[in-house]
Amino acid sequence: MHVRPMNVRWVGATAIAAALVVASLAVPPSSAEAGVVGADLVSNGGFEDGVAPWTAPDGGVLSTDTQLAASGAASLKVTERTSTSSGPWQNLDGKLTPGSSYDVSAAVRFDSGPDTKEFIVTMAYSDRYINVARAVVTKGQWTNIKSSFTIPEDQGVTGARLFIETPWVPDPSAEPASNLLDFRVDDVSLFEVKPSFAWSSSDPVIVPKPTAEHPSLAVKDPTVVFADGKYHVFMTTASQNGWSMATTSFTDWSEAAEAPITYLAESPIGNGYTAAPQVFFFEPQGLWYLIYQAGDPLYSTTANIDDPMSWTAPRSMYPNGTPTAIQETGGWLDFFNICDEDLCHLFATGDNGRLWRAQTSIDEFPNGFGAPELELLDTTDNIFEASMTYKLDGSDKYVTMIEAIGHPGRYFSSWIADDLAGPWTPLAATEADPFAGPANRTFENEIWSKEQVSHGELIRSGSDQNLTLDPCEPMRFLYQGMSHTAEAPDYLSLPYKLGLLTAVGDNPISDMCVDVESSVSQKKVAGKVNLVVSVTNNDSSAVSLTVTSDFGTKTIADLLPGKTTTVAFNTRLAEKSSGTISVDATQSGPAGPVSYERTIEYTAG
Numbered sequence: 128m129h130v131r132p133m134n135v136r137w138v139g140a141t142a143i144a145a146a147l148v149v150a151s152l153a154v155p156p157s158s159a160e161a162g163v164v165g166a167d168l169v170s171n172g173g174f175e176d177g178v179a180p181w182t183a184p185d186g187g188v189l190s191t192d193t194q195l196a197a198s199g200a201a202s203l204k205v206t207e208r209t210s211t212s213s214g215p216w217q218n219l220d221g222k223l224t225p226g227s228s229y230d231v232s233a234a235v236r237f238d239s240g241p242d243t244k245e246f247i248v249t250m251a252y253s254d255r256y257i258n259v260a261r262a263v264v265t266k267g268q269w270t271n272i273k274s275s276f277t278i279p280e281d282q283g284v285t286g287a288r289l290f291i292e293t294p295w296v297p298d299p300s301a302e303p304a305s306n307l308l309d310f311r312v313d314d315v316s317l318f319e320v321k322p323s324f325a326w327s328s329s330d331p332v333i334v335p336k337p338t339a340e341h342p343s344l345a346v347k348d349p350t351v352v353f354a355d356g357k358y359h360v361f362m363t364t365a366s367q368n369g370w371s372m373a374t375t376s377f378t379d380w381s382e383a384a385e386a387p388i389t390y391l392a393e394s395p396i397g398n399g400y401t402a403a404p405q406v407f408f409f410e411p412q413g414l415w416y417l418i419y420q421a422g423d424p425l426y427s428t429t430a431n432i433d434d435p436m437s438w439t440a441p442r443s444m445y446p447n448g449t450p451t452a453i454q455e456t457g458g459w460l461d462f463f464n465i466c467d468e469d470l471c472h473l474f475a476t477g478d479n480g481r482l483w484r485a486q487t488s489i490d491e492f493p494n495g496f497g498a499p500e501l502e503l504l505d506t507t508d509n510i511f512e513a514s515m516t517y518k519l520d521g522s523d524k525y526v527t528m529i530e531a532i533g534h535p536g537r538y539f540s541s542w543i544a545d546d547l548a549g550p551w552t553p554l555a556a557t558e559a560d561p562f563a564g565p566a567n568r569t570f571e572n573e574i575w576s577k578e579q580v581s582h583g584e585l586i587r588s589g590s591d592q593n594l595t596l597d598p599c600e601p602m603r604f605l606y607q608g609m610s611h612t613a614e615a616p617d618y619l620s621l622p623y624k625l626g627l628l629t630a631v632g633d634n635p636i637s638d639m640c641v642d643v644e645s646s647v648s649q650k651k652v653a654g655k656v657n658l659v660v661s662v663t664n665n666d667s668s669a670v671s672l673t674v675t676s677d678f679g680t681k682t683i684a685d686l687l688p689g690k691t692t693t694v695a696f697n698t699r700l701a702e703k704s705s706g707t708i709s710v711d712a713t714q715s716g717p718a719g720p721v722s723y724e725r726t727i728e729y730t731a732g
Contacts, residue, residue: 162560163230164319168222169289172233172315174203180217185290187213197234197269197313208307211299215312216251216290223287226280228322228559228566231260232273233291233315240308242266244293250276251288259534269313275320275559276534277566279577289317320559322567324634326604330572331624332383333360333375341390342366345623346373347607348403348461348513348582352432354590358383359432360605361404361417364390365619370402372419374435380627389435396427396438403461403513403582406432408590411489416464416592418493423449424462424473426493442493444473450485450498459483459499461513461582465525465547466492466592472547473499474527476512480505482529484548502549508532509540509556513582516547519639520588520597521723526636527551528562528585536578536611538564543635554635563604563628576608576626583607583625598723599640604628641712641723642666643686649703649729656698658729660708663691673711703731 170180174196178189186209196202205214223229235246248260260274278284291312299306335343341364348363359376360383377386392398396417404419414428417438425441444462453459459475466472471492473485482503487495503510513530525547528539541562542551555562563580583606588597596602607623615621630637642665650657658678664670664686672683678696686692698704711724 162321162323164321166318168219168229168317168319169217169315172317173199174201174313175199178203181215182217183213184216185210185212185214189215192311195236195311197236199313202234202236202311202313204309204311206309208309211295211306212249212290212292213307214291214293214310215315216288217315219287219289219317220285223278223284224319225278225282225284228275228277228320229259230273230275230318230320230557230559231289231316232271233260234269234271234313235262235264235291235310236267236269236313237264237308237310238267240266240304244305244308244310246270246272246310247292247294248272248274249290249292250278251290253283253286257534271314275557277558277564289315291315320557322560323555324562324567324636325631326563326568326628327631328568328570328576328608329380329627329629331575331608332380332605332627333362333386333388333625334384335364335622335624336388337366338390341371341373341392342368343373343388343390344620345609346388346625347623349605349607349625350405350584351586351605352406352408352590353586354408354432357433358586359406360625361391361406362625363402363404364388365621365623367619369619370400371398372396372401372404376433391435391438394436394438395440397440401425401441405463405584407464407592407594408432409466409492410591411492416493418444418462418464418473420460420462423459424475444493444496452499452501453477453483456481463515464592465516465518465594467518467547470547471592472516474502474514474516475499476510476514476529478507478512480507480510482510482514482527486548503529503542503551511537513539515584517585517587517594517596519636520595520599521641521725522598522639522721524639526554526596530582531558531561533558533564533578536565537581538562538566539580563606568628569631575610575624577611579608579611580628581607581623596636597640598636598638599642602628602630602634602636604630639721639723641670641714641721643670643672643710643712643723643725645708645710645725645727647708647727647729652697654701656700656703658696658698658708659693660695660710660727661691661693662686662710662712664688664712666714668714670712670714673713674708675711676708677706705730 188207191201192204250257259276260272262272264270337343343364345365346362351360357376361374364373372391373388375386375388415432417427424444427438429437459477463474470486475483483499484502485496485499516527525544527542538561540556541554543554544551586603589595609623644663646661648659669685676696681694708727713722
């Protein structure tokens, strides 16, 4: 729930590696493979046809080099530089569209000077410069700089240019071997990208409601669960007194703005720094859990989520102190717990490019968490904070979303895995192709959070510790945002509000839905009860079915769209009984076979 200051141009910034790979840790790739629109917008990016149309308006000499190339027969050499922006420039006039997203890539190499040097790909507009990709290059090695970016909708693009530079310093001639070194460039590309997901945002649905005792300036970091006919939202509130937590509830989102907010500082949770809550019902104990941060992860419980004053006083999930790995890497925050059949998994980020996971057994929860293990590692911008992890209903798949820092603004990347312990594979994980962000979000009415899709939570299909999402229903995402013109004297005063995103159209998660409708009835035939299972294929392509009961298993191949089939099981019982039947429907999806399993209950009544 931390916010790092947003800069338009990274000037004199600490170097950030382009990509890190440790053991089997996953890092996001370019999104170009999944969503490219049209051809490469850069001309002669491989320099096989000489220098043109590249120019060097800020000084330096450009020439082709046939001795060293990242690929092909030639690269571009930059010499006699006079400023940090002396490098290859290309005019993209007429090729770019405000509001569109792009993947950019370039190979860079230098062979004299310091051991490492940071290089930057920058977009030059008529009114400003925006750094869109950067990497630390090791001397004598080709390094690929790649990233994605979205052009703001109000950005003029007439005469826009792309160029490659080194970090700005006030007097580059003072250290020319470092600041004005020669370098080579190859394989420059720029592709427009169509995001895999699309969202529509509501107006703000929950806004601060300050009181004399609680002069709240912002509401943020929401967690949400639907239980007993109501949505229950828990959130961080920010004021000059610091961070604390609050809750509200309502039966429909149309009522959210008017619903009263209760400040949990008045409960046994008490005053003091508490933030970034997560709520769920832990079925094995019959208790609601609220997990939140105050340095290390804390928790409170209640048997009655409708009574905000019933939450217990905070208790630590790590009573022996911060784990060594966390101490050595700069801390952790934004804790998020999910359980499978045997284990509970506590995820956390650290504002430092790391996603951590710790685990304990279902029986020991909330105690017994071991040393955290690193699940994902990347740059700070790509893996920042506010992770959330869910199980997809009807499948063995899990998805994780993590907030990232854009240029400017915030967005969420996503990963998918067959196990909560990974490995995690990128699903939509760049600024141009995000899970949710400015690149793929429109507004129902006014644009109230132009550059922010920040800390929030998806609305689950259940309320328990398994944290399920139904891929057959449009996803909804409660998120924090604020106006891009908002001004505040400090971070505590930033006027965050909460809005609701709704997924629009098909996406990689909805593609995992196999839409079949099932029912079961019990009928007597010759004095014995038969279970009759009816299945209708509501999907757009054929499905294969496996229907399993306590009395056997039956399969149906290629049930066509719109068709219904029935299967019967002879129970050999004289009277009706109670039990469950599972229907596993499989079809060919864009990324291979997709299976979705449903369980149907039947009763003797």
